[in-house]
Amino acid sequence: MLGNFIYSNPTKIYFGDEAHKNLVEALSGFGKKVMLTYGGGSIKRNGVYDDIIAALTAAGKEVVELSGVMPNPTVDKLIEGCKVARENNVDFILAVGGGSTIDYAKAVSVSAWYDGDAWERFWVKQEDPKPGERIIPVGAVLTMAGTGSEMNGGSVITNHATKMKIGKVFGEEVMPKFAVLNPRYTFSLPHRQMVAGIFDTMSHIMEQYFSGDDDSTSDYLAEGLMRSVIASSRVAVKDPENYEARSNLMWSATWALNTLIGEGKSQDWMVHMIGQAIGAYTDATHGMTLSGVSEAYYRHIMKYALKRFARFAHVVWEIPTESKSDEQLASEGIDALAAWIKDIGAASEITSLGVTEDMLDGIADATIILTGGYETLNHDEIVEILRKSL
Numbered sequence: 001m002l003g004n005f006i007y008s009n010p011t012k013i014y015f016g017d018e019a020h021k022n023l024v025e026a027l028s029g030f031g032k033k034v035m036l037t038y039g040g041g042s043i044k045r046n047g048v049y050d051d052i053i054a055a056l057t058a059a060g061k062e063v064v065e066l067s068g069v070m071p072n073p074t075v076d077k078l079i080e081g082c083k084v085a086r087e088n089n090v091d092f093i094l095a096v097g098g099g100s101t102i103d104y105a106k107a108v109s110v111s112a113w114y115d116g117d118a119w120e121r122f123w124v125k126q127e128d129p130k131p132g133e134r135i136i137p138v139g140a141v142l143t144m145a146g147t148g149s150e151m152n153g154g155s156v157i158t159n160h161a162t163k164m165k166i167g168k169v170f171g172e173e174v175m176p177k178f179a180v181l182n183p184r185y186t187f188s189l190p191h192r193q194m195v196a197g198i199f200d201t202m203s204h205i206m207e208q209y210f211s212g213d214d215d216s217t218s219d220y221l222a223e224g225l226m227r228s229v230i231a232s233s234r235v236a237v238k239d240p241e242n243y244e245a246r247s248n249l250m251w252s253a254t255w256a257l258n259t260l261i262g263e264g265k266s267q268d269w270m271v272h273m274i275g276q277a278i279g280a281y282t283d284a285t286h287g288m289t290l291s292g293v294s295e296a297y298y299r300h301i302m303k304y305a306l307k308r309f310a311r312f313a314h315v316v317w318e319i320p321t322e323s324k325s326d327e328q329l330a331s332e333g334i335d336a337l338a339a340w341i342k343d344i345g346a347a348s349e350i351t352s353l354g355v356t357e358d359m360l361d362g363i364a365d366a367t368i369i370l371t372g373g374y375e376t377l378n379h380d381e382i383v384e385i386l387r388k389s390l
């Protein structure tokens with residue numbers, strides 16, 4: 001463990017199949033006017049909405065609803081939410097949904113009282129709010145496990161006009177004050193969304209794991225989480241209402257991206273950068289954009305970190321080392337990852353997400369190139385990875 005860091009996470013977690021019963025208490029420390037934010041209506045069909053309204057009523061809150069947050073929330077929707085929050089002078093935003101709804105709530109939280117172009121300031125220029133600027137506090141009720149948004153400062157917004165999908169990681173002041181994690185709330189997820197969330201979780205861990213070559217506690221934590229995700233995924237795809245598996249998947253997703261396992265490390269995140277660029281072009285499901293490019297990406301960078309990939313194969317996928325070379329073991333680890341992607345039903349390629357050959361250059365141009373991984377990609381390498389992922 002070589003890095004210096006300060007670790008703090010202010011989000012209070014209420015976990016379990018009775019977690020929602022804590023909502024009244026959780027809301028009590030905040031103001032009266034609550035903006036209830038949710039997506040396209042799944043919470044009305046699965047009964048979660050009724051639980052939330054009951055809690056808001058019991059807590060004596062005045063509720064302003066803002067629904068219709070789409071997967072991969074857009075700048076236009078952000079502008080709408082800011083208007084509603086400001087006109088109603090809301091004291092608190094309660095986001096009920098998956099990563100899109102929670103990311104969106106954070107975006108409104110920092111943007112509502114800013115008079116300029118929030119997209120340009122927070123996402124394009126990656127600025128932080130200044131001390132003293134008004135930020136509306138956010139709470140979350142999670143209905144889809146995967147992004148980790150419930151316990152982090154991330155907020156990913158899409159701008160269709162400029163074909164950009166950008167994530168901004170805000171500080172503690174924007175992170176949810178609390179998050180209600182009831183695994184039963186995820187039972188109604190369509191199979192495809194559950195699988196997308198599972199792969200998103202795995203990808204978050206791999207993005208942090210595939211970097212550095214020191215002996216780091218963070219990597220051992222990452223390996224444990226990956227083993228748990230793989231084991232629970234195999235149960236959940238066959239038996240989606242298996243509470244044990246779904247609760248493990250929910251908790252693993254939270255820990256995969258609440259900053260703990262990245263502490264003291266450089267990090268990669270290139271699968272996400274490529275995935276986000278694909279998302280900007282196709283609006284495809286986030287987790288599927290990652291699964292679609294992962295095999296080609298990891299085969300590409302494997303040669304720069306054979307020891308780490310060999311360790312991944314042995315520790316995470318339990319592939320016997322026998323007398324294999326690091327290269328062989330590393331390659332078998334990626335085979336295992338690719339087989340698992342197929343087994344759970346995640347996308348193995350990007351053609352099914354709407355990507356066509358003529359888009360590859362543009363997607364590569366829209367990919368933000370980061371330098372924390374084992375190799376810094378150039379434009380042509382990204383095109384090559386995309387082509388192999390078709």
Ligand code: NZQ
Pocket residue numbers: 038039040041042043046069070071072073097098099100101103143144145146147148149152153154155156167185186187188189190193196197200257272286287
């Ligand atoms: O809108 P509703 O009707 O609620 O339906 C949603 C949506 O269609 C549905 N859904 C969610 N919970 C459900 C349910 N359907 C039935 N039952 C339930 N219990 O699932 C669909 C997808 O939801 P969404 O919130 O879009 O999915 P996810 O949680 O994967 O969030 C994706 C967004 O998060 C960003 C992604 O880029 C994308 O914009 N990310 C956020 C991160 C962060 N904050 O740190 C990191 C991630 O890497 C990611 O980039």
Ligand code: ZN
Pocket residue numbers: 147200203204272286
């Ligand atoms: Zn992700």
